Amino acid sequence: QVHLVESGGGLVQAGGSLRLSCAASGRTFDSNAMGWFRQAPGKEREFVTAISRSGVSTVYADSVKGRFTISRDNAKNTMYLQMNSLKPEDTAVYYCASSTGRIAYTTEALYAYWGQGTQVTVSS
Numbered sequence: 001q002v003h004l005v006e007s008g009g010g011l012v013q014a015g016g017s018l019r020l021s022c023a024a025s026g027r028t029f030d031s032n033a034m035g036w037f038r039q040a041p042g043k044e045r046e047f048v049t050a051i052s053r054s055g056v057s058t059v060y061a062d063s064v065k066g067r068f069t070i071s072r073d074n075a076k077n078t079m080y081l082q083m084n085s086l087k088p089e090d091t092a093v094y095y096c097a098s099s100t101g102r103i104a105y106t107t108e109a110l111y112a113y114w115g116q117g118t119q120v121t122v123s124s
Contacts, residue, residue, distance in 0.1 A: 002113040009118030020081040022096030038092035050104035093117040
């Protein structure tokens with residue numbers, strides 16, 4: 001079992017920035033590719049971004065491309081999401097996830113382990 005804990009969420013004005021962290025523990029050898037998903041009020045959970053195990057390959061949803069940056073530090077078993085130029089439509093609970101695969105999957109069904117989520121609220 002891989003345990004994931006998100007942190008860094010909060011309330012920010014539109015145009016501001018936040019940096020989310022996801023710390024992994026437990027059987028981290030099962031943690032390869034990782035990703036971020038979000039769920040806005042009244043909406044289904046959606047893909048945000050993902051990163052391969054090595055950190056070399058990344059993929060972003062069109063809605064966040066150019067504003068968000070995913071990264072990871074495998075020595076620290078931690079993944080990050082730098083969110084810049086935040087918009088009210090970015091308001092959601094953000095979840096980190098870990099896959100047993102190596103590539104940056106965009107489908108949530110391919111992620112085996114999930115964190116509890118952290119709230120990001122962007123005011124206009």
